Structures are given as C-alpha cells and as structure tokens.
Amino acid sequence: MTLTFDAKQMAAELYDGGFRPMFIGGQWVAAQSGEVSETYNPATGAVLATVPLAASADVDRAVAAARRALEGPWSRFSPYERQTLLLKIADLFEANWERLSVSDTLNMGMPIMRTLANKRRVIGMLRFYAGMATALHGEVIDNSIPGEIVTFTRREPIGVVGAIIPWNAPTAASIWKIAPALATGCTVVLKPSEDAPLTPLLIAKLMQEAGVPDGVVNIVTGKGSVAGARLAEHPDVNKIVFTGSTATGQSIARAAVGNLKRVSLELGGKSPVIVCRDADIDRAVPVAAMAVFAHSGQICIAGSRLFVAREIHEEFVAKVGEFARSLRIGHGIEADTDIGPLISARQAQVVESFIASGQSEGAALVAGGMRLSGALYDKGNFIAPTVFGNVKDEMRIAREEIFGPVISAMPFDTIEEAVERANASPYGLAAGIFTQNLGMAHKLVRRIKAGSVWVNMYHALDPAVPFGGMKMSGYGREGGVEHLHEYLETKAVWIQTD
Numbered sequence: 336m337t338l339t340f341d342a343k344q345m346a347a348e349l350y351d352g353g354f355r356p357m358f359i360g361g362q363w364v365a366a367q368s369g370e371v372s373e374t375y376n377p378a379t380g381a382v383l384a385t386v387p388l389a390a391s392a393d394v395d396r397a398v399a400a401a402r403r404a405l406e407g408p409w410s411r412f413s414p415y416e417r418q419t420l421l422l423k424i425a426d427l428f429e430a431n432w433e434r435l436s437v438s439d440t441l442n443m444g445m446p447i448m449r450t451l452a453n454k455r456r457v458i459g460m461l462r463f464y465a466g467m468a469t470a471l472h473g474e475v476i477d478n479s480i481p482g483e484i485v486t487f488t489r490r491e492p493i494g495v496v497g498a499i500i501p502w503n504a505p506t507a508a509s510i511w512k513i514a515p516a517l518a519t520g521c522t523v524v525l526k527p528s529e530d531a532p533l534t535p536l537l538i539a540k541l542m543q544e545a546g547v548p549d550g551v552v553n554i555v556t557g558k559g560s561v562a563g564a565r566l567a568e569h570p571d572v573n574k575i576v577f578t579g580s581t582a583t584g585q586s587i588a589r590a591a592v593g594n595l596k597r598v599s600l601e602l603g604g605k606s607p608v609i610v611c612r613d614a615d616i617d618r619a620v621p622v623a624a625m626a627v628f629a630h631s632g633q634i635c636i637a638g639s640r641l642f643v644a645r646e647i648h649e650e651f652v653a654k655v656g657e658f659a660r661s662l663r664i665g666h667g668i669e670a671d672t673d674i675g676p677l678i679s680a681r682q683a684q685v686v687e688s689f690i691a692s693g694q695s696e697g698a699a700l701v702a703g704g705m706r707l708s709g710a711l712y713d714k715g716n717f718i719a720p721t722v723f724g725n726v727k728d729e730m731r732i733a734r735e736e737i738f739g740p741v742i743s744a745m746p747f748d749t750i751e752e753a754v755e756r757a758n759a760s761p762y763g764l765a766a767g768i769f770t771q772n773l774g775m776a777h778k779l780v781r782r783i784k785a786g787s788v789w790v791n792m793y794h795a796l797d798p799a800v801p802f803g804g805m806k807m808s809g810y811g812r813e814g815g816v817e818h819l820h821e822y823l824e825t826k827a828v829w830i831q832t833d
Contacts (some may be wrong), residue, residue, distance in 0.1 A: 361549025
C-alpha cells in the first residue's frame with residue numbers, strides 16, 4: 336500500500352509540541368486557570384501539543400455561549416440554511432481529509448490507511464444529516480374531541496447538547512455528535528477525551544471556516560472527572576450524549592438526574608462472534624480476527640468472545656493465530672502498518688494484566704501474549720495481537736471488556752448452547768455470525784441480544800442505519816432517522832377553529 340501524499344511531512348506541520356487553545360463562543364481561548372495538559376503520540380511517546388485543562392468555570396462559559404447561540408441567530412436558521420451549512424462542512428472535510436486522518440493517527444495511533452478509509456463514512460454522515468435537516472416534520476392528527484379542533488405536532492430542537500466522546504475515533508465520534516445537532520437546530524458543547532483532543536480542535540477550525548455561527552459548536556478540553564462531570568450535571572444542558580465505558584456512563588446518568596436532561600449512552604461491550612460448523616473458514620478467519628484486532632482491539636464493538644463449533648474449533652483457532660502473527664505492527668503513520676499502538680502506557684498495562692490472567696487461569700496461548708520491545712517499539716505502547724484458545728466462560732478474559740488486541744476462543748457443541756452463552760453477558764452492543772445457512776442466520780439474529788448483528792461480516796456502519804446497545808451497553812441510537820429524534824422534542828398543538 337502506498338500513500339499519495341507525504342504523511343510524515345504533514346505530521347510535522349500539524350503538531351510541534353506547541354499550545355492549542357480550545358474553542359468557546361467562536362473564540363480560541365485558554366483555560367481560565369491557565370492550566371494545560373500534554374497530549375502524546377502513543378507510538379513514540381513524543382508530546383504533540385499542550386491543550387487547556389478546563390475546569391467547571393470553562394464549561395460554564397461554553398454552555399452559556401451555546402445557550403446564547405441557541406436563542407440568537409441560530410434559532411432563525413431555516414432547515415434549508417442548516418442543510419447548506421452541513422454540506423459546506425462536508426466539502427471542507429473532503430478537502431482536508433488527509434490532515435484530519437494524519438491528526439487522528441498521530442494522536443490515537445490508528446494506522447493511517449485505516450483513518451483515511453473512514454472518509455466515506457464520515458463525509459457520508461455529514462451529507463446524510465444535511466439531507467435530514469429538511470425532512471424533519473410533525474404530524475397532523477385526527478382527534479376525537481367534539482367541535483372543530485385541529486391537532487398537530489411540531490418537532491423542535493431539544494436545546495443545548497453536551498457531548499462527551501472517547502479517544503478511539505475522534506473524527507467520526509465528533510461528527511456523530513455534532514452533525515445531528517446542527518441538522519436539528521441544537522447547539523453543542525463537545526468534550527473530547529484528554530488522551531486525544533487534537534482532531535476535534537482541528538474540526539472546530541473547519542466549522543468556523545464553514546460559517547457556523549459563534550457558540551453553535553464549542554470544544555472544551557479537559558479531564559472527564561472535571562470538565563466531563565460538570566457538563567453532565569450542568570443545569571442549562573438539555574441533553575447529554577456519551578460514548579465510553581459503562582462505569583462512566585452510569586456516573587453520567589446519575590449526574591443528569593439533577594435537571595432530568597435527556598441522555599443517550601453508547602457504552603462498553605463484550606461482543607460474541609459465533610462461527611457455525613458450516614462457515615466458510617477461509618473467509619471467516621480474517622474477518623473474525625479483525626473484528627478484534629482492528630485498532631488494536633480499542634473499539635467498543637470488538638468481537639472478543641469467539642465461539643466456534645467444536646468440529647472446526649481447532650482448525651479455525653489455529654488459522655486465527657496464524658493470521659495474528661502475519662499482521663505488521665508499527666507506527667500508524669507508516670502506510671504498511673496493520674496494527675498500531677495502544678493509546679497509553681496505562682492501557683497497555685491493563686491489557687498485559689488481562690493476558691497474564693488468561694495464562695494463569697489456564698487458557699491456551701495460541702499467538703501473541705507479549706508487549707513488544709526493540710528500537711521500533713520501546714517508546715510506544717505496542718502489544719502483539721493475542722489469541723487464546725479453549726477459554727472458559729468464567730475466565731476474566733471472557734467476561735470483562737479488555738479494550739486491547741485479545742481474542743478469547745471457546746468451543747461449543749450446539750447452537751442453543753452458543754446462543755445461551757453469547758447472551759450470558761451484561762453487555763449487548765454487537766454480535767457476529769458466520770454461517771452459509773440463511774435460515775440459521777435468521778434464527779440466530781432473532782435470538783441474540785445485541786443492538787447490531789453482522790452476518791458473514793463485521794464492523795459495517797452506515798449513516799442511515801441505527802447503532803446502539805442493549806442491556807449494560809447503553810440506550811439511545813446513533814445513525815438513521817432515530818438518531819435525529821434523540822435531538823428533538825415533540826410539541827402537541829391544539830387549535831379550535833369554530
């Protein structure tokens with residue numbers, strides 16, 4: 336694979352270790368306290384930039400700016416004007432896609448070929464929500480009240496939206512929060528992860544260049560425990576949208592009770608992948624493997640519980656291990672890198688502890704299982720893609736979300752058993768099925784408790800298709816028409832005409 340531009344030169348031009356202010360009310364500002372935090376390249380440990388360390392006062396300032404914009408010029412934008420604005424943003428994203436991709440790769444480690452490949456999805460989201468901006472409407476309802484009374488509904492923006500995103504997909508996560516807000520006429524205060532705040536700030540520049548009115552989009556950088564917590568509890572925020580861990584999502588839900596703000600939560604997962612005995616093994620192996628190894632396992636939908644029919648378990652798991660060993664691990668900025676680093680030394684230590692747990696509990700290590708060392712890896716957070724075979728359901732690696740490149744493979748004897756074990760988890764975000772029997776596929780789709788189910792594929796996402804979880808994986812949907820409804824209030828109107 337080759338790049339059509341000099342990614343390393345672009346990287347050097349983007350970030351030099353200097354200060355990057357946050358974006359509030361159309362202004363580039365420091366934290367009121369003057370405090371900053373450093374953000375790193377997880378492949379090299381180098382400081383990319385410093386950003387403001389926002390406190391509650393900074394969040395208050397951003398929410399106030401969003402409220403002013405909501406009640407000011409932005410409230411007078413017609414659906415057509417919001418659509419035009421989103422289309423202009425999409426054009427600017429297309430023109431600047433290489434910069435956005437390099438920024439993501441530098442700050443959170445995903446290989447450059449993968450960040451570049453997200454172009455269709457992200458720009459597709461912007462254009463999908465642009466189309467939806469002019470398609471929002473209420474309904475005329477026939478009522479049963481005596482007399483000449485007309486009843487209808489209006490769909491109105493919910494108000495100020497607080498959005499909190501994780502570090503593993505800054506560009507896509509930002510647009511998944513911002514675009515529906517703009518389409519519906521809401522305003523946004525977005526808090527990116529402290530581990531990867533740089534691309535959202537770059538996105539704010541594009542929003543400003545597109546002509547988004549001051550205060551409509553605000554980016555506040557800081558810690559989740561401070562800035563994120565204040566946003567969740569803020570009495571003038573009407574809705575919180577959050578993507579991240581289940582534990583943090585529970586804290587956000589509790590904080591939102593204060594003013595009963597609307598909440599959407601896309602949380603953790605421990606997604607099952609079921610490989611039936613009739614599966615096309617050679618086609619299924621790379622898909623099942625990359626269901627976890629993509630972005631070094633740092634994805635909420637990672638299909639990390641691999642249930643394989645006993646008749647093919649040994650062969651299938653051996654081939655997954657062989658595939659894992661074939662992946663090139665390296666710096667994300669290199670075009671031939673398959674697997675990049677974990678986001679931080681802290682996360683690498685967490686994954687190492689899971690690997691040690693799997694070994695101590697008796698799982699069979701098929702591939703990987705170590706932190707990489709040597710000149711290429713010593714300054715980064717690299718762990719080899721790891722495959723465990725003959726895992727037991729009660730093992731820690733089979734129960735807990737790892738957020739690292741670790742597959743737990745388990746044999747099963749009957750489909751009923753596979754479904755029961757797949758559903759025996761507090762999570763319900765995603766699932767995968769591999770079978771050549773269409774009837775079996777439909778049977779499993781009905782019975783598996785997950786918000787998204789892929790058959791003979793994995794990871795597919797489209798702006799028109801809703802995405803979200805069941806059980807402890809959260810509630811609310813992103814994508815599709817349902818996503819827009821999350822940002823709207825329904826008002827009933829009664830008019831007596833006689």
